Amino acid sequence: xxxxxxxxxxxxxxxxxxxxxxxxxxxxxxxxxxxxxxxxxxxxxxxxxxxxxxxxxxxxxxxxxxxxxxxxxxxxxxxxxxxxxxxxxxxxxxxxxxxxxxxxxxxxxxxxxxxxxxxxxxxxxxxxxxxxxxxxxxxxxxxxxxxxxxxxxxxxxxxxxxxxxxxxxxxxxxxxxxxxxxxxxxxxxxxxxxxxxxxxxxxxxxxxxxxxxxxxxxxxxxxxxxxxxxxxxxxxxxxxxxxxxxxxxxxxxxxxxxxxxxxxxxxxxxxxxxxxxxxxxxxxxxxxxxxxxxxxxxxxxxxxxxxxxxxxxxxxxxxxxxxxxxxxxxxxxxxxxxxxxxxxxxxxxxxxxxxxxxxxxxxxxxxxxxxxxxxxxxxxxxxxxxxxxxxxxxxxxxxxxxxxxxxxxxxxxxxxxxxxxxxxxxxxxxxxxxxxxxxxx
Amino acid sequence: xxxxxxxxxxxxxxxxxxxxxxxxxxxxxxxxxxxxxxxxxxxxxxxxxxxxxxxxxxxxxxxxxxxxxxxxxxxxxxxxxxxxxxxxxxxxxxxxxxxxxxxxxxxxxxxxxxxxxxxxxxxxxxxxxxxxxxxxxxxxxxxxxxxxxxxxxxxxxxxxxxxxxxxxxxxxxxxxxxxxxxxxxxxxxxxxxxxxxxxxxxxxxxxxxxxxxxxxxxxxxxxxxxxxxxxxxxxxxxxxxxxxxxxxxxxxxxxxxxxxxxxxxxxxxxxxxxxxxxxxxxxxxxxxxxxxxxxxxxxxxxxxxxxxxxxxxxxxxxxxxxxxxxxxxxxxxxxxxxxxxxxxxxxxxxxxxxxxxxxxxxxxxxxxxxxxxxxxxxxxxxxxxxxxxxxxxxxxxxxxxxxxxxxxxxxxxxxxxxxxxxxxxxxxxxxxxxxxxxxxx
Numbered sequence: 001x002x003x004x005x006x007x008x009x010x011x012x013x014x015x016x017x018x019x020x021x022x023x024x025x026x027x028x029x030x031x032x033x034x035x036x037x038x039x040x041x042x043x044x045x046x047x048x049x050x051x052x053x054x055x056x057x058x059x060x061x062x063x064x065x066x067x068x069x070x071x072x073x074x075x076x077x078x079x080x081x082x083x084x085x086x087x088x089x090x091x092x093x094x095x096x097x098x099x100x101x102x103x104x105x106x107x108x109x110x111x112x113x114x115x116x117x118x119x120x121x122x123x124x125x126x127x128x129x130x131x132x133x134x135x136x137x138x139x140x141x142x143x144x145x146x147x148x149x150x151x152x153x154x155x156x157x158x159x160x161x162x163x164x165x166x167x168x169x170x171x172x173x174x175x176x177x178x179x180x181x182x183x184x185x186x187x188x189x190x191x192x193x194x195x196x197x198x199x200x201x202x203x204x205x206x207x208x209x210x211x212x213x214x215x216x217x218x219x220x221x222x223x224x225x226x227x228x229x230x231x232x233x234x235x236x237x238x239x240x241x242x243x244x245x246x247x248x249x250x251x252x253x254x255x256x257x258x259x260x261x262x263x264x265x266x267x268x269x270x271x272x273x274x275x276x277x278x279x280x281x282x283x284x285x286x287x288x289x290x291x292x293x294x295x296x297x298x299x300x301x302x303x304x305x306x307x308x309x310x311x312x313x314x315x316x317x318x319x320x321x322x323x324x325x326x327x328x329x330x331x332x333x334x335x336x337x338x339x340x341x342x343x344x345x346x347x348x349x350x351x352x353x354x355x356x357x358x359x360x361x362x363x364x365x366x367x368x369x370x371x372x373x374x375x376x377x378x379x380x381x382x383x384x385x386x387x388x389x390x391x392x393x394x395x396x397x398x399x400x401x402x403x404x405x406x407x408x409x410x411x412x413x414x415x416x417x418x419x420x421x422x423x424x425x426x427x428x429x430x431x432x433x434x435x436x437x438x439x440x441x
Numbered sequence: 442x443x444x445x446x447x448x449x450x451x452x453x454x455x456x457x458x459x460x461x462x463x464x465x466x467x468x469x470x471x472x473x474x475x476x477x478x479x480x481x482x483x484x485x486x487x488x489x490x491x492x493x494x495x496x497x498x499x500x501x502x503x504x505x506x507x508x509x510x511x512x513x514x515x516x517x518x519x520x521x522x523x524x525x526x527x528x529x530x531x532x533x534x535x536x537x538x539x540x541x542x543x544x545x546x547x548x549x550x551x552x553x554x555x556x557x558x559x560x561x562x563x564x565x566x567x568x569x570x571x572x573x574x575x576x577x578x579x580x581x582x583x584x585x586x587x588x589x590x591x592x593x594x595x596x597x598x599x600x601x602x603x604x605x606x607x608x609x610x611x612x613x614x615x616x617x618x619x620x621x622x623x624x625x626x627x628x629x630x631x632x633x634x635x636x637x638x639x640x641x642x643x644x645x646x647x648x649x650x651x652x653x654x655x656x657x658x659x660x661x662x663x664x665x666x667x668x669x670x671x672x673x674x675x676x677x678x679x680x681x682x683x684x685x686x687x688x689x690x691x692x693x694x695x696x697x698x699x700x701x702x703x704x705x706x707x708x709x710x711x712x713x714x715x716x717x718x719x720x721x722x723x724x725x726x727x728x729x730x731x732x733x734x735x736x737x738x739x740x741x742x743x744x745x746x747x748x749x750x751x752x753x754x755x756x757x758x759x760x761x762x763x764x765x766x767x768x769x770x771x772x773x774x775x776x777x778x779x780x781x782x783x784x785x786x787x788x789x790x791x792x793x794x795x796x797x798x799x800x801x802x803x804x805x806x807x808x809x810x811x812x813x814x815x816x817x818x819x820x821x822x823x824x825x826x827x828x829x830x831x832x833x834x835x836x837x838x839x840x841x842x843x844x845x846x847x848x849x850x851x852x853x854x855x856x857x858x859x860x861x862x863x864x865x866x867x868x869x870x871x872x873x874x875x876x877x878x879x880x881x882x
């Protein structure tokens with residue numbers, strides 16, 4: 001089923017209060033500031049005008065023309081009748097409003113869904129933070145806007161979603177879409193998995209769930225999506241206390257974690273343990289769909305090279321044995337103090353040429369599936385120079401990069417990011433990224 | 442043994458080239474820009490002048506007056522005779538120069554140490570990145586300067602040290618000292634452990650090692666230090682390939698990791714697995730010496746609260762059972778939608794008053810040893826307001842904070858840091874911080 005009318009809408013209506021700071025106002029502001037090029041219609045029975053980002057909108061007293069999507073942030077009790085009223089004019093409704101099943105008002109939620117069904121309207125929410133269709137410049141949520149890219153983020157928790165988007169911005173993640181689906185009264189995680197599996201702007205899917213409603217359907221949707229692109233899952237409510245907390249939070253039964261874990265694995269999804277790992281995996285999969293497990297480490301500093309090697313081996317990856325030919329070729333141009341074993345240690349004064357040539361030589365070694373390139377720039381070599389070497393080296397295998405740290409590498413990391421290469425801030429996080437790539441290798 | 446002449450020197454001489462970009466120049470620049478208040482003497486046989494940070498120094502042709510510490514960055518082969526010459530005038534020498542045992546020149550290193558011993562001079566290095574005594578405003582290294590605080594960082598690897606200092610700046614760590622000890626020709630990790638164990642500005646010690654030279658002495662020093670303050674250890678060269686790489690890098694035999702691991706545990710040190718964990722542990726111990734294991738989680742967002750709970754339980758901590766009295770008191774002022782179980786969910790619109798009062802009520806519960814406070818600010822509540830609640834809440838138990846994320850909490854995190862409260866960027870990292878505190882609890 002296509003949900004394009006949600007994620008690539010041509011027109012949108014927003015229902016609620018347009019006083020500054022109110023939810024509907026903030027969503028309208030995000031849509032306008034985000035550069036949405038379709039029709040935008042604010043609706044409130046009181047009418048009036050609202051100014052947003054230098055533009056003035058007339059607030060309609062009611063919706064009188066068809067739109068793809070309605071975003072609804074009015075008190076819960078009025079939602080079913082509104083949907084009944086505008087049903088003939090809309091294809092999808094994103095219900096931000098809280099006060100439904102999550103606080104015991106199951107009946108109100110059922111009524112809302114019935115009205116929607118009557119008109120063939122699909123519903124996201126209620127009790128959700130909204131949606132982004134980033135490539136359509138549609139930011140239908142009050143959460144912070146993000147840069148376009150390959151990650152579709154599906155979050156059961158609105159707050160998790162909001163935090164994740166802001167964190168994604170800091171981590172240099174690019175997003176294709178975001179959906180916070182709240183109570184999942186109609187559309188749920190399975191629908192979104194299926195949709196993003198076929199969305200051409202989405203390279204990887206990240207899913208935060210506490211529990212799912214339809215186990216079998218979820219497994220099927222997860223398998224469908226995982227066959228097409230990497231699906232990264234962070235499951236909350238794994239521990240006894242966590243499961244209880246999740247039950248009181250989303251009302252969903254978290255169920256036995258062991259069952260979930262087995263299902264994720266069976267479906268070919270990538271389960272991560274921590275929020276940070278969700279992003280590291282997403283960064284890796286935004287760059288590469290997969291990688292083999294024989295890794296070559298190239299470094300200008302021994303210690304970090306050893307840390308990477310330790311972690312790679314611990315994670316079950318292999319420290320590639322470089323061929324005699326590769327070693328010989330490296331020996332031909334590297335200073336004698338450099339180590340031509342794997343990890344290849346280019347020592348502190350490694351410059352553009354030494355990095356570039358080494359990456360190219362190691363890359364064509366048949367024993368090597370992927371490269372981990374580490375750089376701790378010494379004071380006399382700017383990080384930009386080494387970034388340039390990584391960018392310009394001819395290599396058709398996955399290259400995962402760890403430049404350290406902070407102000408020492410700010411310039412180099414920026415240059416890498418501008419060229420689509422995401423930096424992992426520690427050797428261990430870079431090693432983990434390679435492991436996730438290898439899980440699909 | 443006091444090493445105050447290294448870390449709180451009254452006077453220092455720097456030997457090497459004072460051309461811009463040269464190692465000795467960069468060290469001189471760091472010392473001057475860092476605000477060192479003692480005497481600073483640049484020395485080079487060619488004499489001349491050097492301008493640094495608006496000050497002009499006359500370069501002495503030789504050292505003719507006593508100084509506490511000499512920092513030496515001249516070609517390796519001249520180091521032994523220089524030390525013999527200036528031995529009577531100095532107490533300590535920091536030998537930056539490389540080209541000693543790490544490249545097979547054991548004899549030259551032995552000669553250097555003999556000359557030093559003859560004059561009762563102690564040596565740090567050679568082949569090292571230098572030292573910082575941060576509270577004495579002494580930045581005797583070319584690495585990036587850091588803020589004063591409680592962490593003493595001891596690093597066998599210079600590059601690791603440099604990366605760690607820059608990362609520490611980004612993570613809001615305060616440092617008491619830094620020492621990169623390179624080949625450990627004279628002073629080694631054990632000496633520094635003993636010294637910082639008794640240094641009153643040091644609250645916690647972080648140690649990066651690949652291998653140690655004197656196993657028994659190390660164990661004794663580690664126990665001595667661990668009895669006095671937290672010692673956090675990151676051991677590199679744990680895997681087979683990692684150990685081989687370490688051997689070729691520092692020349693130290695990494696030895697069996699199992700033996701190290703047992704030794705760390707026996708001595709009461711905190712072993713971490715990853716570079717990032719080293720900092721998270723350091724952040725925790727800069728704030729608190731220890732904590733019990735019964736944790737109360739307070740959050741305004743369900744999802745992140747569940748993630749924290751999962752991680753705490755997985756790490757063997759306890760989700761504290763709040764007393765009936767606490768629950769009753771919380772019920773008296775919290776809105777009915779809030780959860781008064783642990784995790785305590787204050788829901789999205791939690792403001793200053795709700796956070797502050799909840800922290801205070803939970804803090805005085807006898808079943809609670811420490812608090813984990815999570816905040817994902819909704820658009821209508823600035824993160825500064827919640828930061829203020831955390832700062833102003835009266836609580837005499839450890840409070841570990843996770844504000845998320847990025848731009849959403851920039852202001853609040855800044856305010857927290859100005860008040861000595863370090864933020865952990867994810868619920869899981871905050872949970873791990875509590876575990877390290879509990880390991881000494």
